[in-house]
Amino acid sequence: MSATTIAPTTSAARAEGVSKFYGTGDATVIALKDVHVSLQAGQFTAIMGPSGSGKSTLLHMLAGLDRPTSGEVFLGDTRISSLNDKALTLLRRDQIGFIFQSFNLLPTMTAAENIVLPIRIAGRKPDQAWVQSIVDKLGLADRLSHRPTELSGGQQQRVAAARALASRPQIVFADEPTGALDSASGTELLTFLRKAVKELGQTVVMVTHDPTAASYADRVLFLADGHVVDEMFEPTADAVLDFMKHLGA
Numbered sequence: 001m002s003a004t005t006i007a008p009t010t011s012a013a014r015a016e017g018v019s020k021f022y023g024t025g026d027a028t029v030i031a032l033k034d035v036h037v038s039l040q041a042g043q044f045t046a047i048m049g050p051s052g053s054g055k056s057t058l059l060h061m062l063a064g065l066d067r068p069t070s071g072e073v074f075l076g077d078t079r080i081s082s083l084n085d086k087a088l089t090l091l092r093r094d095q096i097g098f099i100f101q102s103f104n105l106l107p108t109m110t111a112a113e114n115i116v117l118p119i120r121i122a123g124r125k126p127d128q129a130w131v132q133s134i135v136d137k138l139g140l141a142d143r144l145s146h147r148p149t150e151l152s153g154g155q156q157q158r159v160a161a162a163r164a165l166a167s168r169p170q171i172v173f174a175d176e177p178t179g180a181l182d183s184a185s186g187t188e189l190l191t192f193l194r195k196a197v198k199e200l201g202q203t204v205v206m207v208t209h210d211p212t213a214a215s216y217a218d219r220v221l222f223l224a225d226g227h228v229v230d231e232m233f234e235p236t237a238d239a240v241l242d243f244m245k246h247l248g249a
């Protein structure tokens, strides 16, 4: 009988017994309750669930944008829930990429300047070959000298995606990244995120309402009432939609 080899897996981020309460007394809202989850490095994970189920709260906890009421959050081997504010700010700047629904580009800067801004702020030099490969994959090469107002929403979000990946972060968090995009621009962005994971070895975690967007992921986590209630690997849009109907979304 041959021995079974279990492939080693590395956790890019994990939550251990994470709860998050907002408010006090009768007004307390339980946004997350005892969540245990581990997100694999080199995977594309989508977080789905009905409105108010805790998706953004979980993303904010994992990304060190907010602190849990109880429980622990790790980025790789670093216990981020016990870092002070300054250390957490540096960790976010140096090791995490963010893509938000609203792009958050600086209007006075060109696309090229926006893309490398976090690296410049950190006092480092961009890896030009890496940045160029990201820009090429995103089809932004002929837009680099444009300012955000001279770009479409889809192009602005692709600049935001380039900025998120420019420093080769340990993990990229995307909160509803296609929420403000038309479907063609959304597809372009999702195709890029898929390639960033498959071809560039990046790790992406995305909150979305859209089953089609979730189908680009390797794994979907389903939240309901502040709990992770299920997960799906190699999701299809139809399977995700069916599951969301069960959750009453």
Ligand SMILES: Nc1ncnc2c1ncn2[C@@H]1O[C@H](COP(=O)(O)OP(=O)(O)OP(=O)(O)O)[C@@H](O)[C@H]1O
Pocket (backbone or CB within 6 Å): 022, 023, 029, 030, 031, 049, 050, 051, 052, 053, 054, 055, 056, 057, 058
């Ligand atoms: N800063 C806050 N203060 C008070 N309650 C909050 C705060 N942030 C979130 N909540 C509450 O926590 C719960 C979870 O919110 P969260 O935004 O994480 O859900 P979500 O699944 O991302 O929702 P949506 O899909 O509508 O964006 C909700 O009941 C929400 O009203």
